[in-house]
Structures are given as C-alpha cells and as structure tokens.
Amino acid sequence: MIEIENLSKSFTLHNQGGAVIPVMQGAQLSVGRGECVALVGASGAGKSTLMRMVWGNYLAASGSIRVGGVDLVTAAPRDILALRRETLGYVSQFLRVVPRVPTVDVVAEPLLTLGTPLAEARARAETLLARLNIPRRLWSLSPTTFSGGEQQRVNIARGFVHPYPALLLDEPTASLDAANREVVLTLIEEAKSRGAAIIGIFHDESARARLCDRLVDVTGFTPGAAA
Numbered sequence: 158m159i160e161i162e163n164l165s166k167s168f169t170l171h172n173q174g175g176a177v178i179p180v181m182q183g184a185q186l187s188v189g190r191g192e193c194v195a196l197v198g199a200s201g202a203g204k205s206t207l208m209r210m211v212w213g214n215y216l217a218a219s220g221s222i223r224v225g226g227v228d229l230v231t232a233a234p235r236d237i238l239a240l241r242r243e244t245l246g247y248v249s250q251f252l253r254v255v256p257r258v259p260t261v262d263v264v265a266e267p268l269l270t271l272g273t274p275l276a277e278a279r280a281r282a283e284t285l286l287a288r289l290n291i292p293r294r295l296w297s298l299s300p301t302t303f304s305g306g307e308q309q310r311v312n313i314a315r316g317f318v319h320p321y322p323a324l325l326l327d328e329p330t331a332s333l334d335a336a337n338r339e340v341v342l343t344l345i346e347e348a349k350s351r352g353a354a355i356i357g358i359f360h361d362e363s364a365r366a367r368l369c370d371r372l373v374d375v376t377g378f379t380p381g382a383a384a
C-alpha cells in the first residue's frame with residue numbers, strides 16, 4: 158500500500174547562504190495492508206522528515222513514494238489533495254483548525270468533503286468523540302480553547318472518522334491519560350484489522366510493541382550511513 162524506493166532529501170537554507178543539508182539517502186520502506194511500521198532512530202535522524210515526505214508536504218530530491226498507486230514525488234498538487242481526501246490520513250501532534258468551527262464539524266469534515274450526508278457525517282463524528290471521552294457539552298464549541306489532550310483526541314477523531322486505507326500517525330498517544338491512550342490504541346488496532354497500512358512515530362515504547370509489526374530505523378537512511 159505504501160512503497161518507498163531510493164528516496165533522498167536535502168534541505169537548502171536560503172537564508173543561510175544557501176547551505177545544503179543532506180538528510181536522507183536511499184530510503185526504502187514497504188508497508189502492506191494491515192501492517193503497522195514504526196519509524197525509530199535518534200532525535201534528528203529524519204523520522205518527521207520522512208513522514209512529511211509521505212504526506213506530501215516536503216518534496217523529495219529523488220526516488221519514489223507510492224501510496225495506493227500515486228507517486229507523491231511526482232504527483233500534481235491536485236492529485237495529492239485527492240489522495241489525502243480518499244486514501245491517506247494523517248494524525249499530526251497538533252490540531253490546526255479554522256477558528257469558530259464546532260468540534261463536531263471539525264471531526265466530520267473529512268467525510269463531508271467525500272460527499273457523506275451531513276447527518277451521517279455528524280453521527281459518525283459524535284460516535285468517535287464519545288469513544289474518545291470528549292464531553293458532549295464541548296462538541297458544539299470550537300476546539301481552539303481545549304486542553305492539549307482534548308485537542309489531540311479531536312485530531313485523532315478527525316483522522317479516524319474516514320476508514321483511510323493508509324495512515325500516518327505522529328505520536329498519537331503523546332499527551333493522553335491511561336484510559337484515553339487505551340481508546341487510541343484500540344482505534345489503531347481496529348484500523349489495522351480493517352486493512353489500513355500504517356506508518357507511525359511512537360515514543361511510547363509499549364504502544365509500539367503492542368501495535369507495530371516492524372521497526373524501521375531511519376538512521377540507516379542518513380547520508381553516509383552504511384547501506
């Protein structure tokens with residue numbers, strides 16, 4: 158479902174004399190349906206950079222990243238947007254929302270853009286918000302004033318409301334209490350059992366051990382690392 162081949166990336170710092178920092182070379186990764194792969198490696202090794210390339214926010218210098226047949230390295234922006242609507246979900250660590258949109262609609266939005274009728278989209282959003290223990294009285298409010306953990310759960314609800322065939326998870330349990338962490342781990346297990354291909358960054362080692370079929374150390378993709 159997710160196939161990464163011979164991927165390279167460098168950053169050019171235009172405000173610092175055009176310094177070029179190579180961060181990745183020859184990265185390979187393949188994630189099948191129902192599989193969860195954890196990206197590991199020391200801080201600065203390139204986990205987030207790899208994730209952002211798969212999401213299509215960072216452009217690779219060379220190589221390919223195929224998700225459901227679309228190559229993110231060469232795809233046109235409209236094809237990347239279509240991929241994000243239908244196929245590829247991303248739960249980032251931080252919620253970014255348009256102010257004043259009620260939480261229930263923030264969560265329902267991915268379904269609405271796919272043409273799901275409003276009542277059905279809201280009902281599915283509410284089921285997830287309830288599972289994730291967001292109090293009902295907050296559903297009609299914007300999540301901008303919510304606590305860190307509440308915002309993370311809203312973000313997770315939004316990422317799981319549509320059954321994306323591929324999912325990127327950046328520290329999905331980072332600021333959660335034990336009960337909510339358990340809900341999130343169960344949601345990820347359910348996504349795996351329906352066949353989602355998942356790439357995640359999990360500093361939570363026991364979550365990683367429970368969910369992940371493989372660990373991939375991105376240090377091996379650092380330029381100059383032994384191939």
Ligand SMILES: Nc1ncnc2c1ncn2[C@@H]1O[C@H](COP(=O)(O)OP(=O)(O)OP(=O)(O)O)[C@@H](O)[C@H]1O
Nearest residue numbers: 168169178180198199200201202203204205206207
């Ligand atoms: N936008 C950017 N511009 C320039 N350099 C960047 C940029 N993003 C990342 N880097 C560099 O790329 C390297 C990899 O960073 P990245 O954030 O991917 O590491 P990481 O493994 O996710 O680290 P951490 O576990 O600390 O989050 C670092 O040396 C970082 O400074």
